Each structure stands twice: as C-alpha cells, then as structure tokens.
Amino acid sequence: MSADKLDHLSRTLLGEAYAELSAVKRSVIDLIAAEAPTGLAPGLAEKEGSFWERLADRVAAIGGSWGFIGGFSAVLAAWVILNLALMPFHKAFDPYPFIFLNLVLSTLAAIQAPIIMMSQNRQATKDREAAEHDYVVNLRAELEIMRLHDKLDALRMAELSELARANTVCLDELRAEVKALRGA
Numbered sequence: 001m002s003a004d005k006l007d008h009l010s011r012t013l014l015g016e017a018y019a020e021l022s023a024v025k026r027s028v029i030d031l032i033a034a035e036a037p038t039g040l041a042p043g044l045a046e047k048e049g050s051f052w053e054r055l056a057d058r059v060a061a062i063g064g065s066w067g068f069i070g071g072f073s074a075v076l077a078a079w080v081i082l083n084l085a086l087m088p089f090h091k092a093f094d095p096y097p098f099i100f101l102n103l104v105l106s107t108l109a110a111i112q113a114p115i116i117m118m119s120q121n122r123q124a125t126k127d128r129e130a131a132e133h134d135y136v137v138n139l140r141a142e143l144e145i146m147r148l149h150d151k152l153d154a155l156r157m158a159e160l161s162e163l164a165r166a167n168t169v170c171l172d173e174l175r176a177e178v179k180a181l182r183g184a
Contacts, residue, residue: 009033012150013143024132028140032147038137053122060119063112076101 003018010018010029018029031038048054062068079094079101086092094100 006030006033013146024136025139028136028143031136031140032143038140049122053118056115056118057122059112060116063116 006029007018009032010016010021010025013029013032014021014025016025018026021029049057080098083092083094083098084096087095
C-alpha cells in the first residue's frame with residue numbers, strides 16, 4: 001500500500017501521521033491496510049529454551065508446589081525423629097542442634113533461590129511479550145470497530161439522502177397535483 005494511503009489511514013484512525021507513530025501502532029496500521037489477520041507474535045510461540053532454562057522452570061515448578069512443601073516437611077520430620085531416636089544409642093548422624101541439617105537447608109536455599117529467579121525472569125519476559133501482543137490485538141480491534149462505525153454512518157447518510165431525495169420528488173408531485181386541483 002502506498003505511503004499516502006497509510007498516512008491517510010493513520011490520520012483517520014489515530015489522528016497522527018504514519019511517520020510519527022510508534023512501531024507497535026505502525027504495525028497495527030499495516031495490518032489494517034493489508035487486511036491481514038493478526039497472527040501470533042513471534043515471541044509467543046512456545047520456545048523450548050536451553051537445557052538450563054528448562055531445568056530452572058522445572059525446579060521452580062516443583063519447588064513452588066504444595067507437594068514439595070509436604071514432601072520436604074516429611075523429610076525434615078523424619079530427619080529430626082531419626083536423629084532423636086538414635087541419640088540414646090550414640091548412633092545419631094546429626095545430633096541436636098542439627099548442624100548438618102542447617103547446612104543442608106542453607107545450601108538448598110542458596111541454590112534454589114537463584115534458579116527460581118531465573119525462571120521468574122523468563123516468565124516475566126513471556127508475560128511482557130503476551131501483553132504487547134494483546135495490546136496490538138486490542139488496538140486493532142478498536143480501530144476496526146471505528147472503521148465499521150464510519151462505514152455504517154456513511155451508509156446511513158446515503159440512505160437518508162436517498163430518502164430525502166425520494167421525499168422531495170413525492171412532495172414536488174403532490175404540489176403539482178394540488179396546483180392542478182386548484183386550477184381545475
């Protein structure tokens with residue numbers, strides 16, 4: 001489509017020159033001009049990601065679940081109970097105050113926290129791309145509705161104009177008949 005038509009469409013729908021539009025708005029005007037459907041944004045296609053990214057997502061999914069909390073609580077309870085039960089026999093591998101358990105928990109937290117943050121950053125990027133795609137779709141829908149309203153208004157005006165013309169013709173005929181009846 002020519003630059004003049006794009007500029008006219010842009011000024012009609014958005015009140016701005018095509019050259020002054022942001023990249024997102026320009027893409028919407030291009031889609032409307034091409035009358036092409038709004039496809040899925042390239043960033044929203046399901047990306048597999050690297051092994052490490054998939055691992056981070058999996059760790060975050062497991063680490064942020066009630067199953068993990070329940071299972072981990074059971075392991076902690078078993079650790080404490082087993083060590084307390086073995087203490088009278090001097091066989092406890094981590095006697096009270098459970099220093100080794102503290103080390104294990106600290107290490108787990110130190111490893112798990114950055115992995116979960118990596119997964120959250122990746123999800124935030126996906127969410128941002130989805131929000132931008134939603135904006136494009138919503139803006140296009142709004143602009144298309146505005147165009148439909150304009151087309152309906154033009155049709156209504158043409159219909160009213162035709163009715164007014166037909167009424168004028170009928171009125172002229174009636175005046176001619178009334179004039180003929182007065183003259184007779």
